[in-house]
Amino acid sequence: MRRSRWSVWTIAVAAVLSSGCNESPTDGDGDNFVEGQILVLNSLSKTIHQFNVSDNTLVPFQASYGATLNLPANFDGVAMDILGPLMVTTTSALGGSQVIWADLGTGELITTGFGGPTGSLADPGRATLILDPSGVVGALVPARAENRIYISVPGEPNAFLVATNTGEYVERVLPFGVFVYALDANLDDAGGTYASLGDAVMELFEFGDGSLADSFTLPDSRNITDALFSQEEIMVLAGGTFVSDPEFAPAGDGNLVVVSATARAVRRTLALGGNGLSIEGGKNGLGHIVRTQGSFDQTDILTFNFFTENFERGPGNPIQPKDADGSDIGNCRAASALIDGRLLCVTFEAATQGRLVLMDADGNFLDDAPVGAGATDIYIR
Secondary structure, three states: OOEOOOOOOEEOOOOOOOOOOOOOOEOOOOOEOOOOEEEEEEOOOOEEEEEEEEOOEEEEOOEOOEOEEEOOOOOOOOOEEEEOOEEEEEEOHHHOOEEEEEEOOOOOEEEEEOOOOOHHHOOEOOOEEEEOOOOOEEEEEEEOOOOEEEEEOOOOOEOEEEEEOOOOOEEEEEEEOOEEEEEEOOEOOOOOOOOEOOOEEEEEEEOOOOOEEEEEEEOOOOOEEEEEEEOOEEEEEEOOOEEOOOOOEEOOOOEEEEEEOOOOEEEEEEEOOOEEEEEEEOOOOEEEEEEEOOOOOOEEEEEEEOOOOEEEEOOOOOEOOEOOOOOEOOOEEEEEEOOOOOEEEEEOOOOOOOEEEEEOOOOOEEEEEEOOOOEEEEEEO
């Protein structure tokens, strides 16, 4: 497997920068939208649905190919990253272990792999877009089954190797100067149980030669789900564990862990009072965590201030999304916010279409629109 020809990369996109930047949303050509372009990833229907907000109404965003981008038939990913008109996502080992690139302007798709006789079994996690100093775009991709980190580049048939022996189940990789942070959920994928093997782990690798520079645990924090950068701190969502007897139910032990990327240490740990399903940075400068305390049909939203490092709406005072009739919306899977604080959440439906729901800052219903089945991620450009 080829090692990457790049030795220094820079952080590139909102997914790894402070996700609360308040810049005006634009399309790939720099033109302002009415109220931002919203993209919803649907894992089961294998689509990306796109919307604008006009006043308090969700309006389908019409690209040259329409408001819906169709992904490959083998797609089963749960997360996407976006830079300008470029989107990246991944397909797991069940779908053949691929990185999927899309031009959101034209709808063109490019698929890359991992090479070698076992490349289809690499089982990539969440991809993170990065730039090299000359402006070449790539994506850091953890290969969970191989315990490796790669860089995938659109147009290259196979990814370039960055590091090996990266932990038990690295779910996300984030660049930091000449290093990369590997966020290890520490799950038993080799045994096929995907049960927690202990506290989550963060490892720091050299970009140039893949050597291990540092490693530390996140005490009492299990199963890293996702993470966001804010300045030189990483907000790590440790989603928590699940009880298999009598049924697969949240154990309620999720945490939000604030990690100093420079000091390579945990700054503080905040209990979620439940399990964390997702974390998204809103255009309003806050982090939005979808939490469950009982089941996947019993969710609410916590908000976190990156600058004070405290909850604004915490476990004791969550936002409960409301439907048009005033009833609770309990199946949100991911949530974010526009610059003015209006909330957006996507509901997860396996057998039917989910919904994108627009709400005020307190979770009161304003509008909704159908999306695909299995909605798992939301992004606001």
